[in-house]
Amino acid sequence: MTEPLLVAEQVSMTYSDGNGSLEALAETSVSVARGEFVCLLGPSGCGKTTLLHILGGLLRPSTGRVLFDGQPLSAPTYRIAFVFQKANLMPWRTALANVALPLEVRGVPRSEALRQAHEALRLVGLEGFEESYPRQLSGGMEQRVAIARALVQGAEVLLLDEPFGSLDALTRDQLNEELLNLWQTQSKTVVMVTHSISEAIYLADRVLVLTSRPGRVALEAAVTLPRPRPLDGSWGPEYSRLATQLRTAIAIS
Numbered sequence: 001m002t003e004p005l006l007v008a009e010q011v012s013m014t015y016s017d018g019n020g021s022l023e024a025l026a027e028t029s030v031s032v033a034r035g036e037f038v039c040l041l042g043p044s045g046c047g048k049t050t051l052l053h054i055l056g057g058l059l060r061p062s063t064g065r066v067l068f069d070g071q072p073l074s075a076p077t078y079r080i081a082f083v084f085q086k087a088n089l090m091p092w093r094t095a096l097a098n099v100a101l102p103l104e105v106r107g108v109p110r111s112e113a114l115r116q117a118h119e120a121l122r123l124v125g126l127e128g129f130e131e132s133y134p135r136q137l138s139g140g141m142e143q144r145v146a147i148a149r150a151l152v153q154g155a156e157v158l159l160l161d162e163p164f165g166s167l168d169a170l171t172r173d174q175l176n177e178e179l180l181n182l183w184q185t186q187s188k189t190v191v192m193v194t195h196s197i198s199e200a201i202y203l204a205d206r207v208l209v210l211t212s213r214p215g216r217v218a219l220e221a222a223v224t225l226p227r228p229r230p231l232d233g234s235w236g237p238e239y240s241r242l243a244t245q246l247r248t249a250i251a252i253s
């Protein structure tokens with residue numbers, strides 16, 4: 001493993017409002033190596049999204065700190081891109097214009113922004129849909145646009161929060177395969193939240209299981225199954241062992 005790229009040191013999160021406070025994340029530490037694919041699993045409400053937002057500088061932890069490439073991270077950076085469960089596309093912009101937006105915001109000249117957006121849409125298999133509006137796209141295509149928007153930022157790190165959770169199983173398998181392809185060819189570092197044990201084992205180099213709220217890392221499991229891994233889950237005894245280990249950790253956490 002190479003040097004860590006993204007490190008959360010003893011981070012915790014307590015949300016407070018007028019009515020009191022809620023401890024979402026207990027003190028927990030996570031270290032992600034450059035080029036690694038890490039999946040986060042855990043029961044609903046255990047703080048996975050909270051941890052992901054902290055890792056990307058979207059949320060300031062109550063205690064602890066995040067180091068990105070050796071430097072403290074206290075705000076979002078274009079070097080870390082998010083893909084959320086919902087694509088959050090702008091309905092009045094075409095697919096191409098949605099993807100070009102982060103570049104335009106950064107002051108990249110429009111013609112160059114559009115060129116890069118074209119290329120990113122091609123990478124996610126949406127050539128020919130550049131001028132489509134979000135309402136003309138399927139859910140899977142919208143998530144592809146969201147991924148293209150993340151890619152175009154030129155981010156080294158992709159933080160994905162159940163990006164394919166609302167899609168049917170076939171589309172999800174296909175997008176997971178494409179995601180792996182992008183991760184490998186574009187040399188990205190990925191942290192992805194999922195509810196699916198088989199998805200985590202298919203994708204990840206390492207799976208972290210969080211305990212129920214307040215979350216903290218209960219188990220870290222390396223996935224050493226050789227790639228490419230078959231999509232049909234016919235991975236033999238090592239897969240069964242891992243799946244059981246993860247299922248047990250989630251159940252008792």
Ligand SMILES: Nc1ncnc2c1ncn2[C@@H]1O[C@H](COP(=O)(O)OP(=O)(O)OP(=O)(O)O)[C@@H](O)[C@H]1O
Binds near residue numbers: 015024043045048050
């Ligand atoms: N902005 C917020 N203000 C107050 N409480 C919050 C806020 N965001 C999350 N919480 C609470 O923190 C806890 C953890 O939420 P979080 O969204 O991180 O969980 P999660 O593991 O991503 O859940 P899920 O699997 O359902 O997406 C929950 O109890 C939630 O109600």
Ligand SMILES: [Mg+2]
Binds near residue numbers: 048049050161
């Ligand atoms: Mg969540």
